[in-house]
Amino acid sequence: MTAKRRSPYPYWFVLPAAVVFTVLFLVPTIASFWFSMTRWDLFQTEFIGWDNYRQFFKEPFLVQGLTNTLIYAVVTSGAKTILGLLLAVLLTSGILWQGFLRSVVFFPVLVSTIGVGITFAALMHPTKGAINIALSYVGIDGPSWLSDPTLALYSVAFIDIWKGVGLATLIYIAGLAAISPEYYEAARIDGATRSQQFWRVTVPLVQPATVTVVTLSLIGGLRSFDIIWATTKGGPGFASDVLASVIYKQYQAGFYGLATAGNVILFLLIAIIILPLTWWFNKREVDL
Amino acid sequence: MTSRQRNTGIIAFLAAFIIFILPFVFTFFMAVKSRQEAALFLFTWPSEWHFWSNLVEVVQARNYMLLLAYFNSTIITVGAVALLVIFGAMVGYVLQRRPSGWNKLIYAGVLMGLMVPPAVVPTIWVLQGLGLFKTIHGMILIQVAYGLAFSVLLYRSFIATIPRDLDEAAIIDGAKPWAIFFKVILPLLKPVTVTLILVQSIAIFNDFTNPLYYLPGRENVTVQLTLFNFQSQFQSQFNLLFMNILLVTIPPLIVFVIFNRQIVAGMTAGAVKG
Amino acid sequence: MTSVKLKSVKKSFGAVDIIKGIDLTIEDGEFCVFVGPSGCGKSTLLRIISGLEEATEGTIEIDGRDVTGEEPSKRGIAMVFQSYALYPHLTVRENVGFGLSLAKLPKDVIRQKVDAAAEALQLTHLLDRKPKALSGGQRQRVAIGRAMVRDPKVFLLDEPLSNLDAALRAQMRIELTDLHRKLGATMIYVTHDQVEAMTMADKIVVLNSGRIEQVGSPMDLYNNPVSPFVAGFIGSPKMNLYDGPVAAAQGCKTYGIRPEHVVLSATNGTWKGSVRHVEHLGADTVVYLVVPEMGEIVVRVSGDFKAAHGDILWASPVAGREFRFN
Numbered sequence A: 001m002t003a004k005r006r007s008p009y010p011y012w013f014v015l016p017a018a019v020v021f022t023v024l025f026l027v028p029t030i031a032s033f034w035f036s037m038t039r040w041d042l043f044q045t046e047f048i049g050w051d052n053y054r055q056f057f058k059e060p061f062l063v064q065g066l067t068n069t070l071i072y073a074v075v076t077s078g079a080k081t082i083l084g085l086l087l088a089v090l091l092t093s094g095i096l097w098q099g100f101l102r103s104v105v106f107f108p109v110l111v112s113t114i115g116v117g118i119t120f121a122a123l124m125h126p127t128k129g130a131i132n133i134a135l136s137y138v139g140i141d142g143p144s145w146l147s148d149p150t151l152a153l154y155s156v157a158f159i160d161i162w163k164g165v166g167l168a169t170l171i172y173i174a175g176l177a178a179i180s181p182e183y184y185e186a187a188r189i190d191g192a193t194r195s196q197q198f199w200r201v202t203v204p205l206v207q208p209a210t211v212t213v214v215t216l217s218l219i220g221g222l223r224s225f226d227i228i229w230a231t232t233k234g235g236p237g238f239a240s241d242v243l244a245s246v247i248y249k250q251y252q253a254g255f256y257g258l259a260t261a262g263n264v265i266l267f268l269l270i271a272i273i274i275l276p277l278t279w280w281f282n283k284r285e286v287d288l
Numbered sequence B: 001m002t003s004r005q006r007n008t009g010i011i012a013f014l015a016a017f018i019i020f021i022l023p024f025v026f027t028f029f030m031a032v033k034s035r036q037e038a039a040l041f042l043f044t045w046p047s048e049w050h051f052w053s054n055l056v057e058v059v060q061a062r063n064y065m066l067l068l069a070y071f072n073s074t075i076i077t078v079g080a081v082a083l084l085v086i087f088g089a090m091v092g093y094v095l096q097r098r099p100s101g102w103n104k105l106i107y108a109g110v111l112m113g114l115m116v117p118p119a120v121v122p123t124i125w126v127l128q129g130l131g132l133f134k135t136i137h138g139m140i141l142i143q144v145a146y147g148l149a150f151s152v153l154l155y156r157s158f159i160a161t162i163p164r165d166l167d168e169a170a171i172i173d174g175a176k177p178w179a180i181f182f183k184v185i186l187p188l189l190k191p192v193t194v195t196l197i198l199v200q201s202i203a204i205f206n207d208f209t210n211p212l213y214y215l216p217g218r219e220n221v222t223v224q225l226t227l228f229n230f231q232s233q234f235q236s237q238f239n240l241l242f243m244n245i246l247l248v249t250i251p252p253l254i255v256f257v258i259f260n261r262q263i264v265a266g267m268t269a270g271a272v273k274g
Numbered sequence C: 001m002t003s004v005k006l007k008s009v010k011k012s013f014g015a016v017d018i019i020k021g022i023d024l025t026i027e028d029g030e031f032c033v034f035v036g037p038s039g040c041g042k043s044t045l046l047r048i049i050s051g052l053e054e055a056t057e058g059t060i061e062i063d064g065r066d067v068t069g070e071e072p073s074k075r076g077i078a079m080v081f082q083s084y085a086l087y088p089h090l091t092v093r094e095n096v097g098f099g100l101s102l103a104k105l106p107k108d109v110i111r112q113k114v115d116a117a118a119e120a121l122q123l124t125h126l127l128d129r130k131p132k133a134l135s136g137g138q139r140q141r142v143a144i145g146r147a148m149v150r151d152p153k154v155f156l157l158d159e160p161l162s163n164l165d166a167a168l169r170a171q172m173r174i175e176l177t178d179l180h181r182k183l184g185a186t187m188i189y190v191t192h193d194q195v196e197a198m199t200m201a202d203k204i205v206v207l208n209s210g211r212i213e214q215v216g217s218p219m220d221l222y223n224n225p226v227s228p229f230v231a232g233f234i235g236s237p238k239m240n241l242y243d244g245p246v247a248a249a250q251g252c253k254t255y256g257i258r259p260e261h262v263v264l265s266a267t268n269g270t271w272k273g274s275v276r277h278v279e280h281l282g283a284d285t286v287v288y289l290v291v292p293e294m295g296e297i298v299v300r301v302s303g304d305f306k307a308a309h310g311d312i313l314w315a316s317p318v319a320g321r322e323f324r325f326n
C-alpha cells in the first residue's frame, strides 16, 4: 500500500482561525479561573483562594449586581419573546404598509447602542423629558425613570427591549414563514377561531424560532453592558448595576482579580441557565 | 387587502411612529438646535436651524477627533471583517467537508464563542504580553476572535448546499486544496459573504464595550467612544452631542436602506440555526 | 497502449465492505460499461480508478504504470459527473479551460484547445454563457468538453445521461459513441440502464454487490449469461426465470427463457395459460400469460399478433434458447 495521499481539505485551513481564537479567547477564558483566585495588578499576582468569590456573595452591592443581572435578563428576554411573536404575527397578516413597518421595527437593532442610550436618557428626563411631559398632558405625574432606584433597572430594560425587539420579530417572521399554510387551512376547516389558531397552530409550530429568540436574548441580557453604561452607569447607587457593569467598575478601580471573578461568575451563570435550557428545548423538539 | 387589514395597518403605523420613529426625530431636532434651545431638552420644533454650524463644530471638536474616530473605526471594521470572511469560510469549509473527530472540538469552540462572555482582564493581560494592547491590529484580532463562531456557522451551513462534485471536478482538473477553495468554493459563497460582511460590519462599527476595554487612549478613539467621551465633555452642548449621534447613526441607516434584504437574511440565517 | 488494470481491488467504508475484490483489464481504446443494480459499487469502483477514492487494498495500473497512490490529476484521466459539476460562477469557456489554466498553460494555447473542443461539440456559440443559461444537453456537452481538453488517456463517465429526457438520451448515446470512435480513447462508463450498456459498450462488466458477476461483449452476455443475475439484467423485457418445481422438471436450479424466445399458438404447445394483460408497443407486442403450473410467463411477439385479456393460448420455448443454471 502506498502512502496516504493528502486530503483536499487540509487541517491547516483551520489553523489561522484556531490560533486567533485560542490565543485571544480560549487562553484568557482558561486563565480567568486562575486569576479570579488572586489579588492582581496585571504585573503581580497573589493567590488568595476563594476570597474574591466570597466577596461577591457577601458585599450587598455585588449581590445586587447578580440579582439585577437575572432580573434584567428575564425581563428583557421575556418581553422580546412575547412582543416579538405578536409583532411578527401582526407583520405577516398582510396589513397596510407591512414592509415599511417591518423596517421601522427592525432599524433600532442596527443603530448605536450608546446613541440610543443617550437619546432615551434625554427623553426620560424627570422634568424636561418628552415622556413625562406627554404623560402630564393626560394628567399623569411621570416618575424619575432613570434616577428612581426602584425603577431604573426596568427603565433600562425597556430601552433594551425597544432596541432589540426588532431582531426577535425578524426571527419570528422567518419562523412563521416556515409554517405551511395548510395547517391554518385545516384548522379553519375544523372551525378553529383566530385565537385557537394562534395557540394551537402558531405557538407550537413556531417553536424553533422561539428557541432561538429565547436563547439569544437571554445570553444577550445576561451579558448586557453598553446600554446600562450609556444611561445610568449602574446607578443611582448600585440600583441598576449588573454583573457586566460591576466587572467594568472593579476593573476601573484596579481590582483585577475581583473583576475576573465577576467574569467567571457571569460565565458560570450563563452556562447554568443556557445549557439546561438548550437541552430541554432539544428534548421537546424531538417529541414534536 | 381587506378594510380590516388597512385599518390595522394605519393603527400600527401610528403606534410605530410614536414608539419607533419619534425618538429619531427627537435626535434630529436636538442635533440642529442652538445650544441654549437644546439644553431645554424639549421635544419641540427647532426655532432656529443650525445644521451646518453644529455639524462643522462637532467635526472640528477636540482637534477633529470625530474624523480620527471614523478613520479608526473604518480600519478596524474593514480589517476584522476581511479576516472573518476568509478565516470563517476556511473553517466552515473543512468542518463541513471533512468529517472527523476534530469536528467535535471545533463545534465546542463555536458553542463557547457564541455563549461565553470574554474574560476581559485576562484578555488585556494576553494582549499586553503580545504587545497588542492599545493597538488597532490588536483590536482587529479581538473582533475576529469574537466574531468567528458566528461566521463559521453561517459558512458551514451554506457550504453544505454546494455539491461536492464541484470539489472533485476541480481535483481532477488538477487543483490544489487552496485553489479548490479560493477559485471554486469562495466565489460561490458570495451571497452569504455579502450577508456576513453587512452583519459583522454593523456589529463591529457599533461595538462599544470592546474598544472601551482594549483600545483606550485618545489616538485610538473609535466612533462609539466619541459619543461616550463627548457625553461627559458636552454636558452643556447637547446639540453637538446629538449631532454626533446623528453622524454615527447615518452609516448603518445607509447600509440598511441599500442592503435591507441581505441584512435580514443574515440576521435570520445566523439565528435560526439554533 | 492505454489499458486500465485493476488487481484485487477492495474497498471498505469503515467496517462495511463495498468492493470485495475486483480483477479487471480494460484494453486500450475500449468502451467499457459498468452495470449493476443501485448500490452495487459502480460509482465507487469508478472513483477508485479516478483516484477520488483510495482503494483499501489492491493496485490500479493505467497505461502500464501503477497509479495506486497517485493524485487524480496525475493519472491521465478525465471525469464526467452525473450532475455535470460545472463551476456555476465561470463561463463555458472558463469551465472548459479551468484545468489548463491551473496547469499554467499559455493563454493562446488554452484558447486554441477550448475552441477546438467547442467546435467538436457544437458549443462555440455558447462559450460566453454561464452554466445556468444552458439546457441539460448543453451542460452535458460542456462537461464532456471539459474532459476532452485534458487530452486524457481514459475518460470516466458516471451515469452522464441520467439527467436527460429519453429523446435527448438516445441522441447523446449516438454522439458519445461517435466521440469515442473519433478520439479512440479508453472510456469507462457507469450506468444502470441496460439499453445504454448494450448499445454503447465494447465490453460490459456486470457488478453485483461489490463483485464482478460477468465480463463480456454485449452479445456475449445476451447469449451466454453465466448466472440468473446476469440473465435477468441484460435484455428487455427481462428473461423469464423460474426456481423450484419448474426448474426441477428441467433438471436444474434455475430455468430461464427470454420473452422473445417463446412462441405462442392458439392450438398447441408446451404450456397452456390464459392472457392476463397485453401491451402493444407497435412493432412488438408483449403478452403476459398466466400458466397454472409455473406462474406468469412474459412473451414478446410481433406487433400484428392478436390477443386479448382472457384468451387461452399455448406457449413453447424456442429450442436451443433455453437457459439452465445450476
Ligand SMILES: Nc1ncnc2c1ncn2[C@@H]1O[C@H](COP(=O)(O)OP(=O)(O)OP(=O)(O)O)[C@@H](O)[C@H]1O
Residues within 6 Å of the ligand: C013, C018, C036, C037, C038, C039, C040, C041, C042, C043, C044, C045, C192
Ligand atoms: N463515502 C461513503 N461512506 C460510506 N458508504 C458509502 C460511501 N460511498 C458509498 N457508500 C456505499 O457504498 C455502496 C456503493 O455505492 P455506489 O455509489 O458505488 O453505488 P452505485 O453502484 O454507484 O449505485 P447507483 O446506481 O445508485 O449510483 C452503497 O451502499 C453506498 O451506501
Ligand SMILES: [Mg+2]
Residues within 6 Å of the ligand: C042, C043, C044
Ligand atoms: Mg452511482
